[in-house]
Amino acid sequence: MDLRVSTLFVMLTYCFWYGDARNYDQTLTVANGGGWGEWAQPALCKEGYVKGFALKVESYQGSLAWNDDTGLNGIRLYCDNDETVTSKIGEWGSWRKPEYCPKGHLTSFSLQVEPSQGAIYDDTAANNIKFVCNEGFVLTGEAHDWGKFGFWSEPCSSGAICGLQTKIEDSQGSGDDTALNDVRFFCCK
Template identity: 55%
Template sequence: MALPVSILFFLIFSCCLGRKEPRDYRTVLKVENGGPFGDWGEIELCPEGYARGFAIKVQAHQGIWYDDTALNGIRLYCTKGQVIESKTGPWGNWSEAKYCPKGNFISFGLRVEKPQGPFLDDTAASNVRFTCEGGHVLTGKSHNWGTFGLWSDRCISGFICGLQTKVEDKQGVGDDTALNDARFFCCD
């Protein structure tokens, strides 16, 4: 039984002609001060272009008797209009996006609070900052818990084009931390 030409054309076009190969990244940028809790989410890459803006998802301070998580997610705004994010915690609200005045992201730093022990509230990562091509630094608007560690290496060739985040899932009973660590990827 032969398929009608219109169906055959649709199958060929949707299957093969519109498909692009997955994007490859060149290097991985890491920091040494990431938190110990959670699991890594999926690697998410800008389908094309690079990251030149970001937003963060932050839980407001909950008060002394309640559980704080601080940073819950990071979004990257790609030069071609796409918005990408990896694993994200359930608490907090998204900030307004911040963009490089010119150029794209080339390195990052993470503010992380060290584990507080069994009787105090752990928050892990509380903020992120990026260096733009040309040297401008963009820092998220978040808590000042913990300290910024050393900057990651810089993209040698190309710019940041993707991310992967390490997030602790909701604990139910116990101390939640949400986002603990992040990696960023450089593409040519």
């Protein structure tokens, strides 16, 4: 009996603390995400779906050997109710202008990732993202063109994207920083 009460307390505390008590039906992933960093807490729209997004991008730092580019640092989602949600965000760069589906919602994505450049070269990992809207429009982020776009995720089988979870590498001090490495999106009915 005590174990069930303790488990219930932990679950309720988690839902209260993170506010993500909404259930999602499907997780969208891609295979080409970068390997550095840790997965952060998910973030979900309280209701409805995602109609647009904006990217936090560090501008090009120059061609000198000690300049360290990170590329993509964060993704902000715009929900139907004008709420914005983010998972963890890297510390570099600035927010670019939002992109919106003309009438619908985001349903699938493709991530542009630069593979590892080796021990002595600058790694950036994720650099841009594209989304498909349920009415067929493709939205491409305003970011770098380093690396290649991978295959599209599967689309939401019903409903649309309602949240995300990012994989972020924290600052490496004097080491090579990459910031956002991978992302997964959640679909709600």
